[in-house]
Amino acid sequence: MNGIGSRIREERERLGLTQRAFGDIGGVEPNAQGKYESGERTPKADYLAAVAARGVDALYVLSGVHTPVEHSSLNAQEEQLLSSFRLLQEADQAAVRQLLGSLAERAQLPPARAGGYERGMYGRLSGK
Structure with a gap:
């Protein structure tokens, strides 16, 4: 469909x-x-x-065409990320898109707790 x-x-x-x-x-x-x-x-x-x-x-x-993001709305880090992404081969761009999609999904989940601390994305503990 x-x-x-x-x-x-x-x-x-x-x-x-x-x-x-x-x-x-x-x-x-x-x-x-x-x-x-x-x-x-x-x-x-x-x-x-x-x-x-x-x-x-x-x-x-x-x-079916995404609304373009105005270049002026990007901060310096976003500009650097986009510039670097554009230098990658298509297969590497696909891998980055998959990684970002997975990280974005994970970011929407409630944080895992360990003894009153939140466990970060890579298992590190941060006091909160």
Whole structure:
């Protein structure tokens, strides 16, 4: 399924929301949200405007093309990261994308606790 429905689902999952929560943002019932994602129904403009206001890339949902990030909105570290990424071979870029995706998923999980301390990404303990 390559269309608006699959891109709506992709954006919902990127934001870590359930169909119910996402439907609430868009002002629709969960069954309508499911129909949007399956491609059975097409959302209206007010739905798209509401979800876009909460972080959905509406251009991507409608066209399949991500909204470009303005270069001026990048800080120095982001610029350096992007410049370095662009120098990599395609296979290495794919590996970096996979690594970042995994790290981003892990960052959304609650931190593991060990004796009142939070265990960091690589198992180190930090006093909190």
